[in-house]
Amino acid sequence: MTDIPRIVSASEITDDQLVELYDFPPNSGSWLRANFVVSVDGAIATNGSSSGLTNPLDQRVLKLLRDLSDVVLVGASTIRIEDYIGIKISEAGHARRLSRGLAPVPPIAVVSGRADIDPESRLLTRTTVPPIILTTMSAPTAAKRNLEAAGAQVIELGSTHIETHAIVETLAELGLQRIVCEGGPKLTGQLVADHALDELCVTTAPILLSGNANRVTHSERHAQMKMRCSHIIFDSDGTQLARWVRRTEAAAVTD
Secondary structure, eight states: OOOOOEEEEGGGGGHHHHHHHHHOOOOOOOEEEEEEEETTOOSSSTTTBBGGGGOOHHHHHHHHHHHHOOEEEEEEEHHHHOOOOOOOOHHHHHHHHHHHTTOOSSSSSETTTOOOOTTHHHHSOOOSSSEEEEEEEEEEEHHHHHHHHHTOOOEEESOOOOOOHHHHHHHTTTTTOEEOOOHHHHHHHHHHHHTOOOEEEEEEOOOOOOOOOSSSSOOOOOOOOOOEEEEEEEEETOOEEEEEEEEHHHHHHHH
């Protein structure tokens, strides 16, 4: 039977219903989802940041996805552009995490081949959980030492390039299997090119943006993944929130 997306009104949805819609599949092992907000024509930023596209419901879902995850995966450029701080969890979020056997607060794992993160940035100075820096052996030694001195856990993956399988396997070895990736497009493009992305949660803002803003994925390698829509939420301002899950061969045959 074909899966029919559930269309849900945002004005009536509760936190428990959002959890039901966005919860990770049971017994899925490592599961990698990405979360983005875009304009109608696919831009992921206005004036260099996603803040001009988001709305309260999108922020609510963003926080929920973090509540449900073991770790938040982000590329170094996004960390700098969005001026990330450590993850903050609400009281309800803490209760939700503890009920699932999760750590009180998820760490942020940053992919940076050059370890190019300011040790005095808010990522390290405004956090309760030290970030994990996934870098390379060829990254400057001084940069790695400075990040470690600032409290980060620095892990070298590969000599000059960080492979997708190394990211997923290393996080799994740390007990971090439920991953939410918040960008940027090069990192997400790599995940898609390597067929490692299990789902994409995308909020579409009712805005058209011309110009040369990035799209959700960017890669020099071509890849195609078939997806199915799990649900769509319509907000009163026209914003749409959809969850797209990778179609397995078995699901494709059933469809």
